[in-house]
Amino acid sequence: MEKEMLTARDVLNYLYCPRIIFYEKVLRQRQYETYKQIRGEKSHYFFKTQAKRKTCDEWKEFLVRLFEVTVKSSRIGFWTKADLIMKKSADEGRIVQFKPSIPSFGIPFAWKVQVCLEALCAEEMGFGKFSEGYIAPYNGGKPECFELDEGMRKTATETIKKVEKLIKDENFPEGTMYSARCRDCMYRGRMCEGRGW
Numbered sequence: 001m002e003k004e005m006l007t008a009r010d011v012l013n014y015l016y017c018p019r020i021i022f023y024e025k026v027l028r029q030r031q032y033e034t035y036k037q038i039r040g041e042k043s044h045y046f047f048k049t050q051a052k053r054k055t056c057d058e059w060k061e062f063l064v065r066l067f068e069v070t071v072k073s074s075r076i077g078f079w080t081k082a083d084l085i086m087k088k089s090a091d092e093g094r095i096v097q098f099k100p101s102i103p104s105f106g107i108p109f110a111w112k113v114q115v116c117l118e119a120l121c122a123e124e125m126g127f128g129k130f131s132e133g134y135i136a137p138y139n140g141g142k143p144e145c146f147e148l149d150e151g152m153r154k155t156a157t158e159t160i161k162k163v164e165k166l167i168k169d170e171n172f173p174e175g176t177m178y179s180a181r182c183r184d185c186m187y188r189g190r191m192c193e194g195r196g197w
């Protein structure tokens with residue numbers, strides 16, 4: 001049987017708390033959406049369908065702009081939709097993930113892994129090489145970037161392997177070490193004792 005490819009949602013869930021993957025993928029207890037997720041999806045839908053998708057001045061030379069590009073790699077075991085791929089030349093491109101805002105402490109690790117996996121798939125599909133990943137706020141504010149160096153690429157592919165191993169071994173994992181995350185989790189109090197809430 002062909003191996004199930006993981007999605008960006010799976011990776012973000014795993015990095016939020018590995019137990020979410022256990023409940024969803026091993027026990028097949030799918031999450032219902034929390035208020036926070038519904039709000040996030042609504043704003044992403046609004047952004048995709050209603051808002052003008054602005055790109056900043058430094059991207060004006062990137063004339064080819066492809067939105068909502070399905071990227072996948074059976075080698076990596078991952079597929080998703082990249083929000084935006086821009087091309088300036090065969091060798092120079094940008095890969096961008098839009099988010100409602102960027103935290104003051106910088107780009108969260110999980111978002112970096114998400115964009116890096118998108119870039120790896122896009123490269124494999126022939127979109128050229130991406131040396132940086134970008135996170136751009138919905139409101140057209142200044143995007144932030146991070147390097148897609150070898151270390152980041154290795155971390156991203158290893159994350160996929162860790163999720164696959166968790167699903168294959170069916171071992172109940174440790175929950176997140178951040179108790180604040182349990183507050184917004186639908187498994188809290190139903191299947192999981194959570195952490196310090």
Ligand code: SF4
Nearest residue numbers: 017175182185192194
């Ligand atoms: S309640 Fe906390 S530890 Fe349990 S699955 Fe949710 S986030 Fe993880």
